[in-house]
Amino acid sequence: MSAHGCELNWWEAPFASGALDATVHVPASKSLTNRYLLLAALADTPSTIHNTLISRDTELMLRALQAFGVQISRETQEDGSTTVVLRPADAQARSAARAQTLHVDCGLAGTVMRFVPALAAVTGARVHFDGDEAARARPMAPVLDALAELGVEFSFADQPGLMPFTLDASSVSVRDTVSIDASASSQFISAMLLIGHALPGGLHLRAAPGHIASPDHIVMTVATLRELGVQVATDADGRGWKIAPGRLDGFTVTVEPDLSNAGPFLAAALASQGTVRVPFWPAQTTQVGGRWVQILSAMGAHVSLDEDGVLTVTGTGTIRGIDYSDASELAPTLAALCVLADSPSTLRGIGHLRGHETDRLAALETELSKVGASVRATDDGLQIDPGVLQAADLHSYEDHRMATAGALLGLAIDGVRVENIATTAKTMPDFPALWEQMAGTANISSTSSTPSQAG
Secondary structure, eight states, X not given: OOTTSOOOOEEEOOOOXXXXXXXXXXXXXXXXXXXXXXXXXXXXXXXXXXTOOOSHHHHHHHHHHHHTTOEEEEEEOTTSOEEEEEEOOOHHHHHHHHTSEXXXXXXXXXXXXXXXXXXXXHHTOEEEEEOOTGGGGSOOHHHHHHHHHTTOEEEESSSTTSXXXXXXXXXXXXXXXXXXXXXXXXXXXXXXXXXXXXXXXXXXXXXXXXXXXXXXXXXHHHHHHHHTTXXXXXXXXXXXXXXXXOOOOOOEEEOOBOHHHHHHHHHHHHHHTOEEEETTOOSSOOOGGGGHHHHHHHTTOEEEEOTTSOEEEEOOSOOOOOEEEOOGGGHHHHHHHHHTSSSOEEEEXXXXXXXXXXXXXXXXXXXXXXXTOEEEEOSSSEEXXXXXXXXXXXXXXXXXXXXXXXXXXXXHSTTOEEETGGGGGGTOTTHHHHHHHHHHGGGXXXXXXXXXXXX
């Protein structure tokens, strides 16, 4: 029984009885999609976003933007991808939005709960924010404190710094410099960077002393802003950013595949001693998932990227343990792969994962131990010692990356069940079908000349 008294929904993870041979078409990046969507809402003219991810997190963002008066239309293309056109709110819609209290459901989406309050600050709106029960425990205070420095007022229904809360941005002021603590999430910095150009006088944002979580995502945000013409200068010490004020023209972009979500599929090649291909892999990217090329190579895989942008990963029968820092959102999949390795692994610099969809360090320690590994959560990471593998029922904690990590273990361990695999809809609604199609290729003769296509 679950904590809510309901019977748990268990998914029997497919077991690969042989080597995989699959091509997987991975949906678009959630991180890039939601950055583009929010910036389109701030543009002066309409924007067109091709290959938009359609998932729970992006639907929540789209609905939030509609609450501010943004007009949204979407069209399904022949290849199955979705094109979204956003028309910014006109003067009448902005006035109507300011005349009432808007309501935004953040679900469990960090990009919605951190980015949209910043958007509200530059629209002068009054907005009530709430989300899933688990979202009410996720850190919010740093971005709210930064907005308060600009004159935004907050009232909290429960605990200060957490949802639910109501924001009043009717009297935003100019500040020379705003400081923000990003030790728990880089999204606090990204939220402020995304709206900096729309503030009177722009914004000089400084990271507070100490650790910055997931700095790669800040690099992504800065690169996205520059791509669209926003002037961003980085301070000499790399811990501050000056965003010049100015208008943002509407834009047309195509979103890259989600390289973090590609991780479980690529890792499956090692787990099955097979081959998995992901098309449209970018030659250069700001996504943290781009690190999979180096990680999987270091762990023993053959990895190649051809001139057509197809990344191919082939397992060699060897999975080496790894000592790795700042795996960020890749950590659950990487930790699961470390369970299958032939030597211990250490993952460092991921203490901030305690504040993600769940306390991922505690969850990984509990769940990975069930399948035979010795796992210990440290102050900033995990120590993983592989053991004798055994089947287990693995909980997902309403966390999409815990669910996909469980699926990876099930590929190598017969009899694994994963709780509520549907939680993967947060960023990848078709994950169960894509995974089952890929796993099914293990039954195809290795002499087959035509690999299966998943997706």
